[in-house]
Amino acid sequence: MDTYNQNPNQSYDKNQSHASPAQPATSAQPVFTPLVALPPVPNATASLVLGILSLVFLCCYGFPGLILGIIGLVLANNAISLYNTSPQGTYSQASLSNANAGRICSIISIVLAGMMVVSLIIYFIAVGSLDFFILREIFDFIENTH
C-alpha cells in the first residue's frame, strides 16, 4: 500500500483500509484527543469569595461574618463532595483547590464570629440586663445620618 497515492488529508496509517476512511485508528496510531477545559465544580468560586468576604464582615458582633461563613462552608462542602463522587475528569482540579480554600477561610471566620457571639451572650448573661441599648445606638446612628 503506497501512501503517496492516497488523499493527503487522510492519515498516514498503513493499517487503514481505503473502503472506509472513517474507520477508527488502530493502536499503531496515537489518538489525539482535543484539549478541552474541564468545567469547574459549581459553587467553588462562590465559596472562596464568601469565605474571604466573611473576614471583613466580622463587624457588628460577627453576625454577618457568621452567616457568610456558614453559607460558604455549606457550598464548599457540597462542591468537594460533588467532586469526589463524580468520575475523574468531570470537573477541573483548580476549582477543587478553590473550594478547599473557601472551606478553610469559612471555617476560620465561623470560629472567630462564634467567639464574638459567645462573648456577647456571656456578657448579657453576666450583666443580666435585657437593656437593648445596642438597638438604641443603632437608632441614634440612623437618626443622625439623616
Add this chain to the structure above:
Amino acid sequence: MTTLVSFIDWLESKELPCFYKSVFHIECPGCGMQRAFIALLRGHLGESIRLYPPLLPILLMFALLTMHLVHPFKHGAKILKYLFIFNVALILFNYLYKIIF
C-alpha cells in the same frame, strides 16, 4: 480631582460607629480599619499603617481575589488560603497589642 476629594470627605462622614466598643468599652479587632482606609485614600501610607496595620494585607488579598476570579492562576487558591490565615493572625496580634499596650 475635587470630586475625588469631596468623595473622600463624604466617605469620612459616613463612618460606622463600633457597636462592640459602645458595649464593652474596649476596641474590637476591626477598630481603626475605616480611618486607616480613609488615610490610605488621602495618600498617607504611614498613617494608615499606624492606625490599622492589617488593612494593607486585606486589600492585597482582595486584589488577588479579583485577579484570581478574572484569570485563575495555578496556585491562586493556595496563596489566598495562606494569605487569609496570615491576615487573621495579623489582626489578632494587632488586637492583642492594642489591648495590652
